Amino acid sequence: MKKTKDENTEELILNAAKHIFQSKGMVGARMQEIADKAGINKAMLHYYYRNKQLLFEAVFKNAFSLLAPQLNAVLNDDSSIEDKVKNFTLNYINFIAKHPYLPNFIIQELNRNPGFLLKMKDNPAFPNIEKFKKQVAQEVENGILKPISAEQLFINIMALNVFPFVAKPLLVAFTNTDDETYKQLIEDRKTEVADFIINSIKHT
Amino acid sequence: MKKTKDENTEELILNAAKHIFQSKGMVGARMQEIADKAGINKAMLHYYYRNKQLLFEAVFKNAFSLLAPQLNAVLNDDSSIEDKVKNFTLNYINFIAKHPYLPNFIIQELNRNPGFLLKMKDNPAFPNIEKFKKQVAQEVENGILKPISAEQLFINIMALNVFPFVAKPLLVAFTNTDDETYKQLIEDRKTEVADFIINSIKHT
DNA sequence: AAATTTATTAACCAATTGGTTAAACCATAT
DNA sequence: ATATGGTTTAACCAATTGGTTAATAAATTT
Numbered sequence: 427m428k429k430t431k432d433e434n435t436e437e438l439i440l441n442a443a444k445h446i447f448q449s450k451g452m453v454g455a456r457m458q459e460i461a462d463k464a465g466i467n468k469a470m471l472h473y474y475y476r477n478k479q480l481l482f483e484a485v486f487k488n489a490f491s492l493l494a495p496q497l498n499a500v501l502n503d504d505s506s507i508e509d510k511v512k513n514f515t516l517n518y519i520n521f522i523a524k525h526p527y528l529p530n531f532i533i534q535e536l537n538r539n540p541g542f543l544l545k546m547k548d549n550p551a552f553p554n555i556e557k558f559k560k561q562v563a564q565e566v567e568n569g570i571l572k573p574i575s576a577e578q579l580f581i582n583i584m585a586l587n588v589f590p591f592v593a594k595p596l597l598v599a600f601t602n603t604d605d606e607t608y609k610q611l612i613e614d615r616k617t618e619v620a621d622f623i624i625n626s627i628k629h630t
Numbered sequence: 631m632k633k634t635k636d637e638n639t640e641e642l643i644l645n646a647a648k649h650i651f652q653s654k655g656m657v658g659a660r661m662q663e664i665a666d667k668a669g670i671n672k673a674m675l676h677y678y679y680r681n682k683q684l685l686f687e688a689v690f691k692n693a694f695s696l697l698a699p700q701l702n703a704v705l706n707d708d709s710s711i712e713d714k715v716k717n718f719t720l721n722y723i724n725f726i727a728k729h730p731y732l733p734n735f736i737i738q739e740l741n742r743n744p745g746f747l748l749k750m751k752d753n754p755a756f757p758n759i760e761k762f763k764k765q766v767a768q769e770v771e772n773g774i775l776k777p778i779s780a781e782q783l784f785i786n787i788m789a790l791n792v793f794p795f796v797a798k799p800l801l802v803a804f805t806n807t808d809d810e811t812y813k814q815l816i817e818d819r820k821t822e823v824a825d826f827i828i829n830s831i832k833h834t
Numbered sequence: 835a836a837a838t839t840t841a842t843t844a845a846c847c848a849a850t851t852g853g854t855t856a857a858a859c860c861a862t863a864t
Numbered sequence: 865a866t867a868t869g870g871t872t873t874a875a876c877c878a879a880t881t882g883g884t885t886a887a888t889a890a891a892t893t894t
Contacts, residue, residue, distance in 0.1 A: 435871080453658040454742070457852060467873050472853065497804065533797055534738050538658070540799040553804050572829075577805045577815055578822055581794055584801070589789035592796060595740040597788065599747045600701065600757050601781045611781055618782055625776075626830035639841080661882060671843050676883065 436474050438464045440484060443471075447485045448527035451534055455482075483545075486535060489528055490546060496521055497553040500583060507565055508624055511583060515620040518587045519612060529588050555580060571627050579627065586619045640678050642668045644688060647675075651689045652731035655738055659686075687749075690739060693732055694750060700725055701757040704787060711769055712828055715787060719824040722791045723816060733792050759784060775831050783831065790823045 433441070442464035446455045457478055461468040475481035500514045522529065536542055546552055555576060562576035590597060590612055598608050637645070646668035650659045661682055665672040679685035704718045726733065740746060750756055759780060766780035794801060794816055802812050 451655070451657070451742075453655070456850090458850095468852090469854080469874085470872065473871075478852065501804075530738075530741055533800065534734075534741075536799040537734055537738075537796075538655075543799060543803045547803065555805050574822075575818075577807070578819065578826075580805060581801055581815070581819075582790060582823075582826060584797065585789040585793035586786060588797065589793045590785055592741075593737050593788065593792065595744040595747060596737065597785055599751065600705075601759050601784065603781070611785070614779075615782065615785075618778075619786075622782075622786060622830050626826050660880090662880095672882090673844085673884080674842065677841075682882065 435464075435466060435470060438466065439471055439474055439481070440488065443481050443485050444488065447482055448489070448531040451531070452478075452482050452538065486532075486542070487546070489525075489531060491551070492525060493528060493532060494549075494551050494553055497584075498551065500580070501553055501555055501558040507561065507571060507579075508628065511623050512620040514583065515587055515623075516616050519616050522591050526591070529591050533592060569629050572629050574627055583623060586623065587615075590615065639668075639670060639674060642670065643675055643678055643685070644692065647685050647689050648692065651686055652693070652735040655735070656682075656686050656742065690736075690746070691750070693729075693736060695755070696729060697732060697736060698753075698755050698757055701788075702755065704784070705757050705759055705762040711765065711775060711783075712832065715827050716824040718787065719791055719827075720820050723820050726795050730795070733795050737796060773833050776833050778831055787827060790827065791819075794819065 439460070442460050443455075446460045446463060450456075455478075457471055458468055460481075461471055464470075471478075471481060475484060496514070496518055499517065500510050503510055503513075505513070558580060559576040562571065562574065562579060565571045566573050594608065598605070601608075601611075603611065643664070647659075647664050650664045650667060654660075659682075661675055662672055664685075665675055668674075675685060679688060700718070700722055703721065704714050707714055707717075709717070762784060763780040766775065766778065766783060769775045770777055798812065802809070805812075805815075807815065
């Protein structure tokens with residue numbers, strides 16, 4: 427039934443779709459282009475995924491399932507806030523280097539269709555802030571952190587880590603850097619961002 | 631020649647195009663939809679703006695020209711870094727409340743077509759980091775600020791202020807908030823973000 | 835007011851696009 | 865070998881879309 431080859435047709439399609447959808451978005455992507463990239467007939471896309479919307483959802487869920495564990499490392503890990511900030515900052519930048527289109531793709535498509543998230547919220551791996559809230563409250567109470575709400579801290583962590591990728595073209599232009607220099611700037615952020623955050627929230 | 635009415639047709643089109651392009655993006659927007667929103671015939675769009683691309687560019691430049699002065703307030707104003715951070719944070723959040731689609735629109739379209747920025751870079755009002763670099767270096771040297779590069783500081787300021795709008799659907803979902811609560815969270819950031827930044831960079 | 839220029843419209847067009855269909859292909863079980 | 869079921873293809877289709885055109889209406893100039 428299934429070809430025991432390197433990639434069966436279904437995966438071939440999903441991979442091609444991933445590339446096209448992530449670089450052109452749902453509306454910009456063309457079914458023919460996906461078929462071409464996969465090296466198969468366009469009818470096969472419909473044979474395996476029925477229509478564009480379902481193929482897109484398969485790609486989106488796939489992308490989201492890559493991102494979720496990264497965020498859960500901040501929200502649900504047992505180490506201290508300080509350690510988690512340090513680890514997340516380091517890991518996330520490495521992670522995105524491997525999936526450069528990912529944050530933009532997810533953000534863009536969710537803004538186009540926010541209802542999309544509802545389909546994922548029941549997933550038990552869906553990132554949730556509750557545990558993190560208790561931990562922040564605890565560390566604030568213990569005098570480890572200065573008073574801050576978990577929500578604001580989480581937003582700040584996300585912002586400082588994700589934004590440089592999302593807004594890369596703008597930031598490259600405003601800071602007068604070329605691609606190579608910008609890459610170095612991002613590299614420096616692996617430690618700088620953590621320090622920036624810790625500096626601000628840690629009680630002295 | 632020109633109607634002295636409230637809005638002439640050209641403006642009518644630009645306004646309608648602004649709404650449609652900003653909510654659906656260049657590829658998602660339909661010329662017919664823009665014409666309908668403007669209450670005119672589709673052929674008029676071509677009469678005034680020749681084609682979709684040129685109409686889009688008019689909208690984009692218009693949006694960009696709204697954003698640029700905001701950023702220049704950080705980069706080129708004469709007040710201290712601390713004051714600029716405080717003012718920008720406050721002003722930017724108010725500004726976006728009036729133009730909610732703007733940051734996403736610009737970021738999305740620039741990622742689709744980064745070459746677009748080249749057309750704007752010659753504009754003298756195009757935000758440039760040079761003056762800000764000197765100022766940061768100066769304040770670091772004077773012991774007002776802890777050592778930090780102007781680029782990283784600028785990226786941090788942008789990230790903390792812009793990201794909560796760009797990633798709103800994601801952040802609402804992860805922080806388990808409804809729209810109203812999120813609005814309040816943003817409101818709190820008018821001062822929280824500035825404190826967060828100052829806390830981190832100011833020498834004690 | 836006649837002529838001319840500008841603004842506006844309805845109808846049309848060619849190209850693109852997501853999706854369908856019917857036939858062919860191919861591996862496996864009988 | 866042949867019947868069977870899933871797989872793949874080429875050709876086709878209806879709808880959408882950006883853009884054009886030729887005729888009309890409304891200003892503006894003469």
